[in-house]
Amino acid sequence: MLYPIEAYDRHGLLKPSAMLWLTLFFSAKGWLVFIIAGASRQQGARILETLYPLPQNLYLAMAIGLPAMLLMWLSGHRYKNNKVINFIWQRGKIILLLAYITDCALQMHQLILTHGAFSWTRAISLLLTLWLGGYLLRSSRVRNTFADKPIER
Numbered sequence: 064m065l066y067p068i069e070a071y072d073r074h075g076l077l078k079p080s081a082m083l084w085l086t087l088f089f090s091a092k093g094w095l096v097f098i099i100a101g102a103s104r105q106q107g108a109r110i111l112e113t114l115y116p117l118p119q120n121l122y123l124a125m126a127i128g129l130p131a132m133l134l135m136w137l138s139g140h141r142y143k144n145n146k147v148i149n150f151i152w153q154r155g156k157i158i159l160l161l162a163y164i165t166d167c168a169l170q171m172h173q174l175i176l177t178h179g180a181f182s183w184t185r186a187i188s189l190l191l192t193l194w195l196g197g198y199l200l201r202s203s204r205v206r207n208t209f210a211d212k213p214i215e216r
Contacts, residue, residue: 064207074142077211080204086195090131090162092188093124114184120173127166130158155209156199163196 072078079087088095096114100107115121134155141152151158170189177185199205 064203066204066207072142076142077204077208079138079208082198082202083205083208084135086159086163086199087131087135089191089195090159090166091128091135093121093126093128094132097121097125120169123169124166127162127169130162134159153209156205160196160199163192163199167192167196 066077070078070080093115096110100110103110111118111121115124133151137148137152137155141148167189170185170192174185174189
């Protein structure tokens with residue numbers, strides 16, 4: 064599929080779309096919450112307690128977010144035509160989908176533990192996880208972005 068010239072970087076590689084960046088940031092939400100809580104010292108403990116009442120949930124969210132953090136970093140280095148970078152990047156869609164499936168399973172487990180008690184935070188998080196996971200699964204732009212590799216020189 065052909066994309067407009069603006070969709071490519073200066074190395075001729077398809078840039079990740081805004082939606083792909085959103086899925087990466089959402090997958091790394093544990094890290095984002097951790098950074099925000101650290102930056103707001105007085106409110107940090109309250110932020111963490113509100114979003115992650117159990118510390119182990121924060122640690123699990125951070126572990127689930129590691130692949131997204133790695134892919135964000137690799138997106139800026141894939142032009143180097145390194146075999147390891149290309150290998151990981153070309154499997155990025157599968158890696159992200161596995162992270163989203165794991166996140167969804169953990170959210171469902173939390174829902175079971177709370178006996179289905181409604182929480183806006185949990186409801187929105189689960190809805191976004193399902194919606195963005197569906198986007199990853201169905202998007203041809205995501206498939207083409209992760210299939211793209213530098214030209215051998």
